[in-house]
Amino acid sequence: MSDIQDIIIQLTELGLEKPVVSHDSVETVELWSEALEACIAAEAALESQLDYVLTKCLILKPKQPKSAEPIQVFIIAKADTTFSMTNLGKDLGMKELRFANDDVLTTIFNTSKGNVSPFALSNVPADKLPSVTIILDQSLVSEDLNKDIAFHPFKNDKTVFISSVTLKSYLDKLVGPDGYKVIDLSKYAASEAKPSAPVKKAPQAEQKPAQAAEEVSGGTKLGLDVKKDDDFSRWYQQVLTRSEMLDYYDISGCYIIRPWAYHVWQTIQEYFDAKIKTMRVKNCYFPMFVSARALEQEKDHIEGFAPEVAWVTKAGSSDLEEPIAIRPTSETVMYPYFSKWIRSHRDLPLRLNQWCSVVRWEFKNPQPFLRTREFLWQEGHCAYINKEGADTEARRILTYYKAVYEYLLAVPMIDGIKSEKEKFAGGLYTTTIEGFIPSTGRGIQAGTSHNLGQSFSKMFNVVVEDPNSPSNSGNEPAKLNVWQTSWGLSTRTIGVMVMVHGDDKGLVMPPRVSEIQVIVIPTGLTVKHSASDRQTIYKACSDLVSRLIEAGIRAEDDLRENYTPGFKYNHWELKGVPIRLEIGPKDLDKNSALSVRRDTFAKSSLSLDNIETTISELLEQIQNDMFAKATKDRDAGLKLVLDWDDFVTALNNKCICLIPWCNTTDCEDQIKDRSSRAELGDEPQDEKAPSMGAKSLCIPFDQPTNPPIEQGVTKCIQCGNLATVYGLFGRSY
């Protein structure tokens, strides 16, 4: 749930320029007006800054059948706008629109009478937002309004003043520009109703709390309300919450990873852990706490992280003498001990890894799995005697990262090296794998492996005696600073997988990481079947599951009595289970089961003889087909661009681009500037993107050869200087 601080932070990012004013609680518009005037009278500086209109926010609901999913209407209006709820309702196709009761305010909007503000919309769970019709009074966004708009940010004891642009930005960010309606409410004015009273005077309509209307156990709703292509951002939130991968948490930017997603992570852990053990990497665990002194030792490095570090300053009721940081990453946690443990070249290479969570308290818009304040990852930290050792193993790790995506998650990757601008702060160079989200046309950094060079070993004094130093010269042997690598892969993996494979029915899980690979559902039973018929089918289902499990296939049956087969199909499609097997009396007569693939919905009747082999092969086929499809989609969004004029067109067509490039930071900055939509006078910037200018994603190891870069001849398409490489550029996460 949002709290006052979240709201202020959000508004500040959107352009809050006026002070937040605190006053007594005000229950009516009249009291509010008085309170603000009193504040202005008390503080002269405010007078010149504030010119505002007051507002009211109303939460309404129509009459609905008890069985229907409850819907609400949320109105943001000027305080003096009056209109008829009934007339408005008619236009919206809603019967008997009236004030919603307390339960709705509390349960769905986490607010209460007299305190309602637009920002209560942030409290609505993602899966309920589609049930809210949001209406914005046209007079608040009219060109004629030269005033700020006053709202209670959280409770009615504070007021914020924002512009209509900021208000719209807020709503755009929350539900997208099509997620609310701007309506001239005054045209519904009528004598029969004057709802200018504040919400607290609302009649107490009868309504069951919204949560009682949930249809499915465990909070799963049947299917999605939104299509992937229509509103990708809402689709993503819905598919995650309704498939029970994730839930929102009462601290912003933190999320609950539920078992359906955690299984994917555990599969990645087991796979990757086994890989690095073949490299003799050893697991360990360092404390999550870092002293300020250690944290700040490497200056370039800490500059990158300082604004996002969370600080512990209290234990119980005592203040700590010095604040203690929670690790944002562990270079500065570990390397003082590398210095202690590495005494001789014989202690090299030292290869450590830990599975842990780290905290980066970002104030940017959080996004489940992709940008969260706490996230799970592994971080590897190794030290070598020379650059070659670090080079080789940094690349080897990158191949494992690529395999996690391509082999396990069926998501294609492009591997390469980061530009100077995008590399890890403090390191020598960064290798990376880059993914692509076709729905948004944006690239996404999927895993990085850094050669840190010697900068950290110099800061932390990680030295050994040079084993090649002449031993009989009588001099002290020369000291060598070790070469280091660090590399990390996080739960971002899961978000990328969902974004790439999911469809309008829900998740599509790659078989290798799906907790359930095959769901077996009894079908075809009607009232004319006897209890014994039913038991025969049920037993056939559970016998089949046992056989599949025996063969190493993760299978389950769904024998729940109180749900129809159709309901179960939807349920397991939402969760993305790769294969559904249906068994009914007719199937059993034929000694077969009907299989339905989640990825293609292709059906086929499979003989129960030898079905273990058939299913194993089918799972393998699905895994391969999913990778092939994702690769095809990625390739369709990957353009070789040889002319600047085609570059932005390609970006706007949701592509990422390979371009002949001079590989300089100045040019990279210019590419970003010149490709931002604002610069182009294009549609307003999408607030959900941290930056809509194109960034360099990587310089791919696998460089295009048709045409090749001719050194000394080929020109950079942006600046016209000589190109040295193909660079991969795109809008990105």
Next chain:
Amino acid sequence: MSDIQDIIIQLTELGLEKPVVSHDSVETVELWSEALEACIAAEAALESQLDYVLTKCLILKPKQPKSAEPIQVFIIAKADTTFSMTNLGKDLGMKELRFANDDVLTTIFNTSKGNVSPFALSNVPADKLPSVTIILDQSLVSEDLNKDIAFHPFKNDKTVFISSVTLKSYLDKLVGPDGYKVIDLSKYAASEAKPSAPVKKAPQAEQKPAQAAEEVSGGTKLGLDVKKDDDFSRWYQQVLTRSEMLDYYDISGCYIIRPWAYHVWQTIQEYFDAKIKTMRVKNCYFPMFVSARALEQEKDHIEGFAPEVAWVTKAGSSDLEEPIAIRPTSETVMYPYFSKWIRSHRDLPLRLNQWCSVVRWEFKNPQPFLRTREFLWQEGHCAYINKEGADTEARRILTYYKAVYEYLLAVPMIDGIKSEKEKFAGGLYTTTIEGFIPSTGRGIQAGTSHNLGQSFSKMFNVVVEDPNSPSNSGNEPAKLNVWQTSWGLSTRTIGVMVMVHGDDKGLVMPPRVSEIQVIVIPTGLTVKHSASDRQTIYKACSDLVSRLIEAGIRAEDDLRENYTPGFKYNHWELKGVPIRLEIGPKDLDKNSALSVRRDTFAKSSLSLDNIETTISELLEQIQNDMFAKATKDRDAGLKLVLDWDDFVTALNNKCICLIPWCNTTDCEDQIKDRSSRAELGDEPQDEKAPSMGAKSLCIPFDQPTNPPIEQGVTKCIQCGNLATVYGLFGRSY
């Protein structure tokens, strides 16, 4: 390293009653005296409180051969005590005692000239403490001294005033009562030297920094300096650090779990995770952060944890609107979501588990693995429709915990139920497994599984409709609060394993959890052997390792050229590897290898034919023998006591006791009081024990039958009321 706050906390626990006074930096005793008098003059209240003597602390070193491990002498004296360093050195058997140089002060004591205080001893790494001879000036602890003793706690800009009792308590706690010498320094007074000058005037003696004298790569020192029976606490610290299981960290109470220990934890994870998956427990991950509101929801529960909660109050340079807690455990993190997810009895049972770290910022003396501020654990949280479900599964988990200790770690456990006083705050009852550390005669809680009853589900409103409620009555169906369990097992497991099995040579690792089960070492090579002979032996070693690995045995060879076989034996004995195999020319001639068991040092010559089977059987034998030995030792320390007079005698003989008991909290409190050594006028209380009164460890499920408790007849041995059970009591961790 200790910081000023740690020191103040430590001293406060030990009895710091006087204010800490801040003043200018004072480089000499004269300036110090002036500064304190100025403070007293400025603040009248101080005058009545302060009556003190000034002190000086000197760090000296003798002349030693370069190859020797450097030793230091640390003297705590009255400021006006003068003595001859040379004469003192003679009595100590040390040549040319003189002031240590800056390097020693910085590297070993983390202090600097002019700032030395007794509390710098806390900065000495555990493995270096034995090299420090600590001398306390008798005049500071004489009966005649009616004044407080003034020290700089950390730097010379502050002064603390403590009694001689507190000073001794500090030293007792740090190094034990035998770890320092009280000497009448005045008897070494002589005209030839007057070292009354402060340390800053020390001559700059030549000495290599202590760390350059480490003998072994990776910081491992050869073997231990202390015997397990002589000073158990120092033995424990040494064995952990020198075997490279753990390292100390620069934040007090936090430790680095190094690969040698982490492997044990990962083995436990894999074993237990597989067990709970058979129960259909699902893994997940909840955020580490908890809002204050959620944390404080269950009052009894939070009372137990509040004093130890770490609070995040800042992110980057911004203050958070509300402090956010780091989870000390996750009941209050998870259960609001249980309420959301559990809508129907069909959602039950819900069984979740997470592997994570939790933070309990204890101010008690931390101890690696046993009591740390951050620790790794798993926490399971389940919900059931009725008490029986919760009962059954809480007990099932306890059997898995017992198996972790007995099957994997070869440590015997006693399972039972906690008394009302010792149960988990807020729960219904707690089941527990209790271990025993023979060296200290103390019990240790090793894992707990709680039936939480319905108290949390009432607080967090986790309800379902009663499925047995009559369906046609027309009334609303009755609501049921779910029954919950929670259960946790932590890295404490590793500490218990080390304490039980370790010996004077180092760790003794149970084969099932040892990262290396067999170490193969080439032996018997002398100067008369050719390079080709050497290669033959080396190849025989690595071939053998390959064969063993092929057979699923975790084997390694140690072919390092620059170490002798004897050095390698010590190294791997310190690390506790279960079997050493030696191969030399003679062994090879006989087609055999010599095996040496770590637990018994028993040797036998093994034919290389079929050695995979022999070794597998031997590992199994070692595992079983270790468990049998630990059980025998535990049984020897477990007394059935039928008479109160025998109870404390048994405790003092390092036993835990089964006693006929009335099972009431009043009686339990009295048992604790009456069995504390202070009460008995016995030797001073061991400061390393949180409390030396006996606690109830559990009421064992397996009750003694000879004699049985006769209900209505048998009496409680403490209070004389009727006994209802045998209770297991003991001093404990």
